[in-house]
Amino acid sequence: MPFTALPLLPRPVHEEQMPGEFMLTAQTTLSHHPGLESVAISLQNSLRSATGFPVPVDVxxxxxxxLLDPGLGESEYSVSISPNTVEILGGDAAGVFYGCQTFLQLLPAAIFRSAPVANVQWSAPACHIADKPRFGWRGIMLDVVRHFLPKREIFRFIDLMAMHKLNTLHLHLSDDQGWRVEILRYPKLTQIGAWRRETQVGAGANAGADGRPHGGYYTQGDIREIVAYARLRFIDVVPEIETPGHVQAALAAYPELGVTDQTLEVYTRWGINYNVLNVEDSTVEFFNNVFDEIMDIFPGKYIGVGGDECPKDQWRNDPRSLERMADLGLNRVEDLQSWFIAQMETHISAHGRRIFGWDEILEGELAPTATVASWRGMTGARSAARRGHDVVCCPDDLAYFDYRQSLLPSEPIPVSIPLGVAEVYGFDPVPHGLSPEQALHILGGQANLWTEHIDSARMLDYMAFPRLCAMAEVLWATGEKDLAAFTPRLEAHLARLDAVGVEYRQAEGPLPWQQRPGVKGRPETHQERAALIAKLVASIKSSPDDDLS
Known part of the structure; x- marks a missing residue:
């Protein structure tokens, strides 16, 4: 199948160009089937802002x-443009919404501006487009712990996701460095846990600190608003509360949750933290209560429980933890983490939800309904799919957007290996070695934006785009990929990002104000990174037929 000649991103399944063009004018009107009211209003607003045309609805x-078309599938759509009409059909409201995003891309890039633009001919080429997504999970993980993003920036990011037909926002809401969501039953989680006295600047044990307090959190009212805002754009919001590691912010607020009697502050450094939760029934009850409130304000299917990077040293050196291990009939200290995750899973699944955790949760027995985020390469994806678990693929070497984007010394606070647009575009979320039945467990993938070194919305733009454009196509488009064909479509798409106001990374490298001279990172070679990941995944228990290569 030839690639589209139209500058669309993501690339649609089929496109056919025809003679002529449709002209958007002050007389243009908009009609819709029942059930598409919110989609119609969204399109009306998008068309009005830059054109100044009224575009009345409900004529x-x-x-x-x-229009809704029962012959189309979930999220599937078609766009038919003639010189006189535009017809957007979808198998459901989401499909119609995605068709609207495609129609907007067929208009001049200035359609994405927020105020009327003069001297623009608002035309779209006559064509027929038929399209549907390859994967149902097309996401991005946004870490709002290391650096807090105000609610208004979350809304802006959701709009950018919708523009790229992404449909899952994974919000990382708690960690060692902060607790970002209000829990009414435990107010100190935000009164104390949402604030740290300073922040590490740069990477490494010798990195300095800025000496400035940092914090913030979302009230439950904020969260309901964010969820509703995303839902109007057909985006699911998946919350993540870390357990049983990455929890020092919670321990600072409620020390009784910890293994030691040490009084802790909200962590001000980056990296793996050795302070973990204790495994008492009271701590399990505490987090079950937390998840009750999380499930109340996040109505989606998936609830993140973390499970990654949990050191076992405190349990191993604590007589009470060892006694608890024996009481539970566990043979290894390592099994305490699996036991804790299992307690969360039992509680969450009893409410009709599914737990979502990083691939470390594969290191023990796991409920069949658990969904695994495979980040340490694709080993976790293969192992999970072979065991019958659904998988979201986000391997660090292809999906971690905190990683540096080139070998240029001017890259800001360079982390790990170079990961540019070309590398992201080469990502395939379905790992090799799976049977067709096992491959059905691959729900899709996501990019992960960890924000240790992303301290502003401007830097978030720089690290996310245009790599997120490539990821959007990876997760949406079917068929063979062609980087040479993608590149000119991306170049055309950058004009849309310019119109929106996204401060993306230029192909030539960072602009002067995007650099961080003098602030050290932690660059790695591909060989160094591969060796570290190989060591990390050795702990995954695999069935005899698993290929861990």
Whole structure:
């Protein structure tokens, strides 16, 4: 199948160009089927802002019509443009919404500006487009712990996700360096846990600190608003509360949750922290109560429980933890983590939800309904799928957008290996070695934006784009990929990002104000990174037929 000649991103399944063009004018009207009211209003707002045209909705027969077609599948759509009409059909409201995003891309890039633009011919080429997504999970993980993003920035990021047909926002809400969501039953989680006295600047044990307090959190009202805002754009919000490691912010607020009697502050450094939760029933009850409130404000199917990078040293050196291990009939200290995750899973699944955790949760027995985020390469994805678990693939060497984008010394606070647009575009979320039945467990993938070194919305733009454009196509488009064909479409798409106001990374490298001279990172070679990941994944218990290569 030839690649589209139209500058669309992500690339659609099929496109056919025709003679002529549709002109958007002050007389253009919009009609829609029942059930598509919010989609129609969204398109109306998008068309009004830059054109200044009224584009009235709910006329009997508009020049632009939004229609439901039972013959199309979930999220599937078609766009048919003639010189007189635009017809956008979808198998459901989400499909119609995605068709609207495609229609907007067929108009001049200035359509993405927020105020009227003069001297623009608002035309779209006559064509027929038929399209549907390859994967159901097309996501991004946004870490709002290391550096807090105000609610208004979350809304902006959701809009950018919708523009790229991404549909899952994984919010990382708690960690050692902060607790970012209000829990009414335990107010100290935000009164104390949402604030740290300073922040590490740069990477490494000798990195300095800025001496400035940092913090923030979302009230439950904020969260409900974020979830509703995302839902209007057909984006699910998946919350993550870390357990049983990455918990020092919670321990600072409620020391009784910890293994030691040490009084802790919210962590001000980066890296793996050795302070973990104790394994008492009271601590299990505490987090079950936390998840009760999380499930109340996040209505989606998936609830993140963390499970990654949990050192076992404190349990191993603590007589009470060893006694508890024996009481539970566990043979190894390592089994305490699996036991704790199992307690969360039992509680969450009793509410009709599914736990979502990093691939370390594969190191023990795992409920069949658990969904695994495979980040340490693709080993976790293969192992999980072969065991019958659903998987979201986000291997660090292809999906970690905190990693540096080139070998240039001017890259800001360079982390790990170079990961540019070309490398992201080469990502395939379905690992080799799976049977067709096992491959059905691959729900899709996501990019992960860890924010240790992303301290502003401007830097978030720089690290996310245009790599997220490549990821969007990876997760949406079917068929063979062609980087040479993708590149000119991406170049055309950058004009849309310019119109929106995204401060993306230029192909030539960072602009002067995007650099961080004098602030050290932790660059790695591919060989160094591969060796570290190989060591990390050795702990995954695999069935005899697992290929861990």
């Amino acid at each position: 009997e027969q508009g020049n632009i019509s939004l």
